[in-house]
Amino acid sequence: MYIRKDDTVQVLTGDDKGTRGKVLRVLRKEGKVVVAGVNRVYRHLKPSRLNPQGGRLSKEMPVQASNVMLIDPTTNKPTRVGVRYLPDGAKELYAKKSGARIRLLSKPNPKYAKKA
Numbered sequence: 001m002y003i004r005k006d007d008t009v010q011v012l013t014g015d016d017k018g019t020r021g022k023v024l025r026v027l028r029k030e031g032k033v034v035v036a037g038v039n040r041v042y043r044h045l046k047p048s049r050l051n052p053q054g055g056r057l058s059k060e061m062p063v064q065a066s067n068v069m070l071i072d073p074t075t076n077k078p079t080r081v082g083v084r085y086l087p088d089g090a091k092e093l094y095a096k097k098s099g100a101r102i103r104l105l106s107k108p109n110p111k112y113a114k115k116a
Contacts, residue, residue, distance in 0.1 A: 001026070001065050002081055002093055003033055004103075009068040010078040011038055016063075020071065024060065032062035039063050074100040089113035 003009060007023045021035040039061045047054035069078035072095040079095040081102060086092060089112040091105040 001028060001031065002083075003065055003068065003070065008071045009033070009035060010071060011035065011063065011068055012078070013067045014039070014063070025062075026065075027062055030062065031065050033065050033068060034060050034062050035068065036060065070095075070102065072098055072100060073102060074098045085112045087114045 003023060003026060005023055005026060008020060009023055011017055011019045011021075016038045019035075019038055021037045023033050024036055025034040027033065037060070040058050041061050042056040043059055044056055045051055045054050070081055071077065072079040074095070075098055077097070079097045081093055082096050083091060083093055083105065086108075089109040090107060091109075091112070093102045093105055094100060095102060
């Protein structure tokens with residue numbers, strides 16, 4: 001999974017289809033992500049000493065990672081992503097549509113450098 005915290009993603013399916021948001025948490029074991037403003041539910045709180053009023057608290061629930069797509073930095077549209085090695089041996093995540101770099105995944109490694 002190449003989605004990380006603070007990435008901007010777009011929801012592909014469900015009630016929030018087409019909604020964009022920032023990734024707040026990544027749950028790798030479950031294969032899910034929590035996106036700001038997406039998949040909101042109400043948590044009902046009983047009146048207590050800390051919260052004498054009680055009431056409903058709205059919070060985001062996790063979404064399956066396969067239902068969101070990273071946003072291409074150049075076209076500002078959702079895109080599939082790939083991994084490639086640069087000539088110096090560094091590994092990068094790139095947008096398949098435009099070929100633009102999204103982020104660097106690892107430092108240059110001479111083992112993967114192109115031989116001139």
